[in-house]
Amino acid sequence: MPSTIIKVQNLSRAFKGSGGSVLALDSISISLQEGKTLAVVGESGSGKTTAARLILGLDKPTAGSISVLGQEITDFGPSQMRPLRREIQVVQQDPFSQLNRRHTVRRIIEGPMLAFKVGDRKSREKRVIELIEAVGLQQEHLTRKPHELSGGQCQRVAIARALALDPKILILDEAVSALDVSVRAQVLNLLKKLQKERGLTYLFITHDLGVAHYMADEIVVMFRGRIVERGTREEVFQMPRHHYTAGLLASVPVANFSTDKIVQKISQDVIVQATPDKTDACAYRSRCQFGRDKKDCSERALTETMASATHGWICHFPIER
Amino acid sequence: MHTGSELEEIWIQESPQSMSNLIEVRNLTLTVPTSKGRASVVENLTFSIQQGEKLGLVGESGSGKSLTAYSLMRLIKAPVRIESGEILINGVDVLKLTEEEFRKYRGSEIAMIYQDPMSALNPIMKIGDQIIESILLHKKISKKEALKIAIALLESVGIPEPEERVHSYPFEMSGGMLQRVVIAIALSGEPKVLIADEATTALDVTTQERVLNLLNRLAEERNLSVLLITHDLGVAAQFSDRINVMYGGRLVEQGRTRDVFTLPQHPYTRALLDSRCDYTVDVNKPIRSIAGQPPRPDNRPSGCVFAPRCEHVEAACISSIPELRDIDDRAVACIRAEELKSVKN
Numbered sequence: 001m002p003s004t005i006i007k008v009q010n011l012s013r014a015f016k017g018s019g020g021s022v023l024a025l026d027s028i029s030i031s032l033q034e035g036k037t038l039a040v041v042g043e044s045g046s047g048k049t050t051a052a053r054l055i056l057g058l059d060k061p062t063a064g065s066i067s068v069l070g071q072e073i074t075d076f077g078p079s080q081m082r083p084l085r086r087e088i089q090v091v092q093q094d095p096f097s098q099l100n101r102r103h104t105v106r107r108i109i110e111g112p113m114l115a116f117k118v119g120d121r122k123s124r125e126k127r128v129i130e131l132i133e134a135v136g137l138q139q140e141h142l143t144r145k146p147h148e149l150s151g152g153q154c155q156r157v158a159i160a161r162a163l164a165l166d167p168k169i170l171i172l173d174e175a176v177s178a179l180d181v182s183v184r185a186q187v188l189n190l191l192k193k194l195q196k197e198r199g200l201t202y203l204f205i206t207h208d209l210g211v212a213h214y215m216a217d218e219i220v221v222m223f224r225g226r227i228v229e230r231g232t233r234e235e236v237f238q239m240p241r242h243h244y245t246a247g248l249l250a251s252v253p254v255a256n257f258s259t260d261k262i263v264q265k266i267s268q269d270v271i272v273q274a275t276p277d278k279t280d281a282c283a284y285r286s287r288c289q290f291g292r293d294k295k296d297c298s299e300r301a302l303t304e305t306m307a308s309a310t311h312g313w314i315c316h317f318p319i320e321r
Numbered sequence: 322m323h324t325g326s327e328l329e330e331i332w333i334q335e336s337p338q339s340m341s342n343l344i345e346v347r348n349l350t351l352t353v354p355t356s357k358g359r360a361s362v363v364e365n366l367t368f369s370i371q372q373g374e375k376l377g378l379v380g381e382s383g384s385g386k387s388l389t390a391y392s393l394m395r396l397i398k399a400p401v402r403i404e405s406g407e408i409l410i411n412g413v414d415v416l417k418l419t420e421e422e423f424r425k426y427r428g429s430e431i432a433m434i435y436q437d438p439m440s441a442l443n444p445i446m447k448i449g450d451q452i453i454e455s456i457l458l459h460k461k462i463s464k465k466e467a468l469k470i471a472i473a474l475l476e477s478v479g480i481p482e483p484e485e486r487v488h489s490y491p492f493e494m495s496g497g498m499l500q501r502v503v504i505a506i507a508l509s510g511e512p513k514v515l516i517a518d519e520a521t522t523a524l525d526v527t528t529q530e531r532v533l534n535l536l537n538r539l540a541e542e543r544n545l546s547v548l549l550i551t552h553d554l555g556v557a558a559q560f561s562d563r564i565n566v567m568y569g570g571r572l573v574e575q576g577r578t579r580d581v582f583t584l585p586q587h588p589y590t591r592a593l594l595d596s597r598c599d600y601t602v603d604v605n606k607p608i609r610s611i612a613g614q615p616p617r618p619d620n621r622p623s624g625c626v627f628a629p630r631c632e633h634v635e636a637a638c639i640s641s642i643p644e645l646r647d648i649d650d651r652a653v654a655c656i657r658a659e660e661l662k663s664v665k666n
Contacts, residue, residue, distance in 0.1 A: 043525035180381035185596035185610035210599035253555030
């Protein structure tokens with residue numbers, strides 16, 4: 001029985017803006033099992049990265065709780081978070097900006113071990129070599145600096161650094177989004193291999209549904225700070241129930257003429273004006289072809305409907321299956 | 322009987338020249354300085370764009386696709402240099418024109434939009450004024466008339482309530498809306514060709530789809546040619562009629578999009594399609610990736626530019642540069658293309 005390694009309950013984060021506060025994250029709950037991959041997908045502004053920052057303890061929620069490896073971290077200060085940082089590491093989008101450009105690759109990968117005073121120089125060097133090889137680079141790369149590497153190589157270095165302290169969890173925040181197609185494939189294969197070998201748990205944050213499909217066991221779809229649908233890969237991709245999920249799947253252009261798209265395309269190029277939302281109302285309704293004019297959608301509070309232990313959605317008029 | 326001007330119109334419509342290539346790029350070569358002297362970043366590029374055609378130009382970073390676009394707009398700046406070649410717009414080699422002479426072309430024959438709409442707009446100027454400014458560059462009319470055209474342009478790019486929106490500032494609009502504004506500005510000179518350089522890359526998928534649909538509609542309504550430059554194979558597949566695949570500054574395969582994507586013939590095109598990760602791929606298998614890195618300008622292979630990463634490489638691939646040649650329904654730059662047709666990956 002796999003154990004729950006991250007548990008987030010009713011997590012909210014409000015930011016104060018000029019016109020009152022904005023709920024970037026609106027009462028989301030997720031749980032992540034050890035050794036599995038959970039993908040969080042959604043458009044820009046959906047709250048994906050806010051959620052990641054909260055789980056990493058880089059930001060504090062306005063409500064709700066987060067537990068990582070059985071510890072309630074919601075009110076942890078930096079010193080309490082510190083031991084946990086060994087267990088939970090992050091890889092970010094930009095291959096170059098996340099690495100110190102004045103350090104050599106060796107120093108970058110050794111960095112976390114130095115920060116936590118792990119081992120002696122000799123054992124650290126051994127570990128650095130092991131890591132650089134684990135991510136498919138060679139020892140000759142250790143003396144280089146980030147600007148001497150390609151984007152894909154930098155991303156591998158970032159992964160090697162993230163693995164330096166042998167963490168249990170990797171948060172991958174758009175970690176392959178900036179890479180070219182052929183290089184992205186290399187990095188995705190590498191991540192799958194490392195997960196298998198080391199039993200890593202991945203929280204994969206991405207706007208790319210193809211990547212989510214390939215990597216994730218379970219997927220949550222976010223829209224304007226809420227989880228609108230969740231489920232296993234099959235549940236979400238083969239029988240989406242929320243209109244937003246279906247629309248998202250239909251919009252992904254696929255370079256494959258031999259398979260039909262899973263969902264019929266909604267062909268339109270007009271912009272639908274967003275309307276200010278009342279709390280509890282469906283945030284998607286202004287863009288929803290089914291709920292736009294329905295009273296229920298603008299007034300009735302949404303609760304999550306669960307069709308199985310894993311598949312749930314918030315919609316008054318879900319797509320029938 | 323036809324009047325003189327009517328005859329001229331008929332001639333323009335029916336003349337073979339206007340029916341054929343609007344833009345012809347011939348043997349275009351661009352170089353950059355390296356420690357070992359000047360090296361090619363675009364090499365011997367030849368392709369054409371027909372009127373009303375949607376042409377996709379795909380490739381990874383460093384393949385030379387954006388430099389190709391900049392060449393068409395004559396925006397190449399040092400250290401990059403156009404070494405040789407011709408770019409014909411309506412039969413005129415625009416590389417031979419002076420900057421002053423080319424101004425007649427930029428914006429009114431050919432216009433370009435970029436990945437980040439914000440960088441193309443003035444952040445402290447109302448969008449209406451920015452469109453008007455562009456219209457007045459091309460037409461000698463009053464500001465009032467230009468405003469009318471600006472509103473009509475905003476409407477044609479699908480912006481709701483254009484009469485109100487002309488008074489908005491860029492920061493008041495979303496990324497998708499801004500890209501539409503930029504498209505409206507690009508259309509203000511009534512160009513025949515629009516170059517879209519990764520123009521939907523920064524947008525969310527649902528927004529991207531709408532902007533692609535818009536470009537599609539504009540191409541049809543205005544008989545506008547669109548050169549869509551993208552690294553996203555899905556976007557190219559969905560949008561373009563024909564496709565050019567670039568690698569290491571060279572064109573490796575060109576043909577109808579459907580043909581190329583269904584049965585790619587160049588090993589690079591094959592490998593590129595196999596390395597894509599959309600939701601039609603088998604999650605239980607590793608994605609095929611291309612080993613190694615694209616060539617750097619200072620370290621270009623002597624023969625086929627893809628040879629060092631190609632699994633079908635043989636001696637002849639390294640000794641000479643493969644010509645782009647016609648095979649079946651397309652052109653492929655691979656000496657082994659015919660024999661590889663039967664080879665499964």
